[in-house]
Amino acid sequence: MYNVHISLFLGAMMRLIKFVSAVDLEEKSVDHVDAESVFGAKITSNDEQKAFTYVQRKNFLLRYISPKKVALEVNQPKNTISAKTICENFYKKAFDRVGWETINRFGVKLIWIWPVEKTMSEMVSAVRKAFYKDNSITNKSTDVAVDFSFNDGDRKAHYILGPMEKKQLAEMFLPPTPFDSRLLPDRFFFLLHDYYQENDQLKYTKDLMSSFLDEAVDVSQKLAEESFSLI
Numbered sequence: 001m002y003n004v005h006i007s008l009f010l011g012a013m014m015r016l017i018k019f020v021s022a023v024d025l026e027e028k029s030v031d032h033v034d035a036e037s038v039f040g041a042k043i044t045s046n047d048e049q050k051a052f053t054y055v056q057r058k059n060f061l062l063r064y065i066s067p068k069k070v071a072l073e074v075n076q077p078k079n080t081i082s083a084k085t086i087c088e089n090f091y092k093k094a095f096d097r098v099g100w101e102t103i104n105r106f107g108v109k110l111i112w113i114w115p116v117e118k119t120m121s122e123m124v125s126a127v128r129k130a131f132y133k134d135n136s137i138t139n140k141s142t143d144v145a146v147d148f149s150f151n152d153g154d155r156k157a158h159y160i161l162g163p164m165e166k167k168q169l170a171e172m173f174l175p176p177t178p179f180d181s182r183l184l185p186d187r188f189f190f191l192l193h194d195y196y197q198e199n200d201q202l203k204y205t206k207d208l209m210s211s212f213l214d215e216a217v218d219v220s221q222k223l224a225e226e227s228f229s230l231i
Contacts, residue, residue, distance in 0.1 A: 014224060017184075018111035018173055019083035021213065022071035023091070023204075024104040070094050075174055076183065080217045091209055103204050107196030108216035111173060112224040113164070114231075115185035123163035123187065123231075130230040131161075157195045157219075161227055164190040191227055193220040 072090045077083035116123065127144045128134075138144075145162035166184035173192075195216040202208075 013114055014221075014228065015113050015115070016080055016083065016110060017076060017113050017169070018109070019074040019077055019080070019087070020071065020109040021087045021091075022069060022105075022107050022109075024106075025068045025070070080221065084213045084217060087213060088206075088210060092206065095204070095206070101204060103202050105196060105198045106202065106209075106212055107194060108213060108220070109192065109194040110217070110220045110224075112191045112193070112220070113169070113185070113188040114191075114224075114228045115188045118187065120163055120165065120187060123189065126231045127162060127189075154197050154199055155195070156198065157193060159194075159223070160190075160192040162190055164188060189228055189231060191224050193223060195219055 070091070072087055074083045074086055077086070118126070121142075124141065124144050127146065128138055128141065131146045132138045132144070143163070145160060148159040150157040150159065165187050169184060169190065197212065
């Protein structure tokens with residue numbers, strides 16, 4: 001078990017960069033009229049994917065909605081409490097409008113970064129040392145990533161960790177507008193944790209939503225702190 005003092009230090013230094021939650025619907029789908037009603041704004045349509053997207057620039061929110069799926073993406077939230085509150089309010093509006101009863105899947109994806117004053121070469125070496133055995137192949141690597149999958153009953157997770165620079169994060173994981181890459185440190189360790197539950201007969205309730213969001217954030221934050229403490 002990692003040291004509690006290290007945990008407190010990492011907790012203060014870590015930043016939540018992205019918070020995405022998604023519900024896959026079992027029975028009812030959401031159409032264009034529902035989307036406009038839920039969001040109260042004009043929806044841009046992609047006919048090929050039958051998806052509807054709404055960007056709320058002021059709060060760095062990208063909300064998107066499509067048939068058989070409702071999702072919310074919060075970029076650079078103030079903290080986990082703020083992101084969770086936004087999600088709960090969002091899904092309440094969507095549920096009140098559509099009123100689905102059962103869902104197939106509910107997932108929460110969080111992206112954490114830990115800023116460091118290291119070169120990329122030093123960061124690659126740190127990840128190699130923490131997660132890989134030295135050999136003639138790994139010792140030559142100029143970049144590195146760790147990719148794991150976890151399974152705990154009906155809870156599953158996907159985990160990716162590695163060194164990263166702000167340009168790469170901005171291009172791969174953040175929307176082109178209104179994101180400003182200057183809000184990010186130059187280099188950092190990156191961790192993506194996708195935590196989800198799959199069940200064809202999962203009864204949707206507001207209590208389920210709230211408790212699962214709490215659980216996902218708690219599991220993800222502890223895993224991020226422990227992971228960064230190993231580097």
